[in-house]
Amino acid sequence: MDVMRGMTLFLMLFVNDLFVPGVPKWLLHSEADVDGMGLADWVFPGFLFMVGMAVPYAVTAREKMGESIRQIFVHIVGRTASLLLISILILNGGRVDASQTGMSSFLWLGLLYLCVFLIWNRYPTKLGNQGVFKGLRLIGVVGICYLVYAFRAKEGKGLEIGWWGILGLIGWGYFAAATTFVLSRGRLAIVVCSWLLFLMLNILSQTVLKLHIPIIGKYLNVLLSGNVPCIVLAGTIIGILIRRYAAVPNLLLRWMLVIGLLWLIGGFVLRSWFILSKIHGTPSWALVCCGISVLLLLGIYYIIDIQKYDKGIFVFEEAGKNSLTTYLAPDLIYFICWGFQIPLFFYKQSDHMVLAVGGSLVWACAMLWYAILLKKVNIYLKL
Secondary structure, three states, X not given: OHHHHHHHHHHHHHHHHXXXXXXXXXXOOOOOOOOOOOHXXXXXXXXXXXXXXXXXXXXXXHHHOOOOHHHHHHHHHXXXXXXXXXXXXXXXXXXXXXXXXXXXXXXXXXXXXXXXXXXXXXXXXXXXXXXXXXXHHHHHHHHHHHHHHHOOOHHHOOOOOOOOHHHHHHHHHHHHHHXXXXXOOOOHHHHHHHHHHHHHHHHHHOOOOOOOOOOHHHOOHHHHXXXXXXXXXXXXHHHHHHHHHOOOHHHHXXXXXXXXXXHHHHHHHHOOOOOOOOOOOOHHHHHHHHHHHHHHHHHHHHHHHHOOOOOOOHHHHHHHHOHHHHHHHHHHHHHHHHHOOOOOOOOOOOOOHHHHHHHHHHHHHHHHHHHHHHXXXXXXXXX
């Protein structure tokens, strides 16, 4: 699971860094109204799927620590709220008006990321500097409060909630899957029914029967549209099956193969009514992505867990264990390079496709090692 999550993060960093005019279209997102998928159209739902897979293991680990259902649910709400807050602030960073805020967008975002790491870093527990660590967290909290206070967009506008952003979508999907798993006590039948419910909501969201709730509907749109929760809960279903049938791998592989093929077939059947579109979040796209994720996981599981082949997986495994840091830390380098006009991204050009693609591959690989090095010096985000 950690290896596939790390590989998905590698691909996320790769496709996010691609210079669109200089690379093949099959590596990029398809346009909203185009019926098709590029590599980038699978990567994020692949990560959402892995978020769902981790839910049964995370909840079980907390139960073994003696936490009650109520305590676990409070943790779920807190983690969701943290992801939503960070995502909203990051999205608004691009709206900063330097003349009114007193700092550039790059500086505001750089300080925001610094505060995020100060607050949510997992500090060492065995060292005798707990007072210092609490002080660093307090500095981070005060820093974010100041950034929110100082924030001004054009015409003096304040913070806004548009779309929820990558972390926000992860937060809502995690909330749906984790809440379902906890309240159902991990019963597979109930989790499957919940998945079917969100799949139906996703189908309805593409029709005139789209569910709408006045006032709060725009804030709950991720849940009401069903698309993201459907993908995350698909991962939770597979996570439950892996825990249940880990001792009989041949049976588990057959289940995964059947489910993966059924989701793929279901996606292409729904394609008769809904195009494959990540931008529109269609149910056909969701099912096809879930099918691809299961079949890829099946291959990785067979190679690593059954054939015991683990050469070259260290970097992906470590990145998968440290996913939030791996995803966010590279942005600091972007802000520094853009803010100080450092020509690190010379490979982003349209004249040489091999250089453009190869540069982004090297960047993604380097960022995995960057996150690993940060963890070695106790810089490790944990919500």
